[in-house]
Amino acid sequence: xxxxxxxPDRIAKTAAALIIGDELLKGxxxxxxxxxxxxxxxxxxxxxxxxxxxxxxxxxxxKSLNELRTAFDIVFTSGGVGPTHDDLTLExxxxxxxxxxxxxxxxxxxxxxxxxxxxxxxxxxxARLPQGVELLYEEGSxxxxxxxxNVFIFPGVPKxxxxxxEAVKKYFEGNPAFLSEKIGIYADECDIVDLLxxxxxxxxxxxxxxxxxxxxxxxxxxxxxxTDAALIAEAMSFFKSLLSKRNIPTVKNMLPEEK
Numbered sequence: 038x039x040x041x042x043x044x045p046d047r048i049a050k051t052a053a054a055l056i057i058g059d060e061l062l063k064g065x066x067x068x069x070x071x072x073x074x075x076x077x078x079x080x081x082x083x084x085x086x087x088x089x090x091x092x093x094x095x096x097x098x099x100k101s102l103n104e105l106r107t108a109f110d111i112v113f114t115s116g117g118v119g120p121t122h123d124d125l126t127l128e129x130x131x132x133x134x135x136x137x138x139x140x141x142x143x144x145x146x147x148x149x150x151x152x153x154x155x156x157x158x159x160x161x162x163x164a165r166l167p168q169g170v171e172l173l174y175e176e177g178s179x180x181x182x183x184x185x186x187n188v189f190i191f192p193g194v195p196k197x198x199x200x201x202x203e204a205v206k207k208y209f210e211g212n213p214a215f216l217s218e219k220i221g222i223y224a225d226e227c228d229i230v231d232l233l234x235x236x237x238x239x240x241x242x243x244x245x246x247x248x249x250x251x252x253x254x255x256x257x258x259x260x261x262x263x264t265d266a267a268l269i270a271e272a273m274s275f276f277k278s279l280l281s282k283r284n285i286p287t288v289k290n291m292l293p294e295e296k
Contacts, residue, residue, distance in 0.1 A: 052085050053086055053089070054088045054113045055113070055115070056068055057090075058193060059092050062092055077206070080214055082212030082264060083209050087109070095128055096129075098117070098129035098130075102130065106133075106188055111189065114191060118192050126190065130190065137168050140166075143172060148160045170185050216265075219259060219260045220280075221259075222286065222288065223256055223288055224255065225257075226255075232276070232283065233247055236279070244261075245260070245262075261273055
């Protein structure tokens with residue numbers, strides 16, 4: 038295995054998410070984990086560069102995982118780690134890394150201590166882990182988080198996904214946090230394309246977003262994202278000067294949910 042995972046001497050700057058489950062692709066369940074992950078990574082200065090949804094198919098999961106783990110510093114998987122027939126994530130991860138599944142004595146012991154006489158074959162099935170997987174024991178967590186190189190293996194249930202993330206977020210801290218500011222304006226998006234082009238040309242290192250709001254009169258929210266507060270302030274001042282020359286008024290408005 039390569040050593041791309043977050044280490045004290047390597048702070049993760051880019052991330053991807055592999056969201057697993059037929060229920061998501063069929064619209065039976067709404068994905069709550071991606072919005073949470075995107076928001077929390079943004080706060081930590083980690084750029085979420087790709088989100089891939091795959092069905093409960095070993096080959097699809099393994100292929101997508103191999104593509105993501107070589108392209109990004111860190112990958113989060115969500116779902117497919119339970120005891121049922123369609124929980125195939127661990128087997129797929131073993132396939133991606135070309136290793137076998139083996140019973141983890143540590144996991145078996147944890148299940149025995151936690152479930153006692155209620156321990157079932159289903160619990161023991163979840164104790165079959167890819168060879169080489171690392172168990173991260175974090176304070177306040179009953180069970181360790183699984184990490185395979187630069188891949189963090191999370192459950193799909195939102196409550197547990199969030200708990201796992203909060204337990205391991207220290208591995209991603211160290212980057213300057215992303216900052217975000219916005220300007221709301223009364224205008225049609227098509228009428229300010231040239232102004233946005235000038236803005237992007239003047240500030241190529243800044244992430245500029247344009248989000249129209251369905252309203253009358255038409256409104257657009259322009260967002261400014263960077264780790265540099267001074268650069269954001271300079272860009273906002275520059276853009277306001279462009280708006281002033283065009284007599285386009287600004288307005289405080291909420292960022293629309295959809296573009």
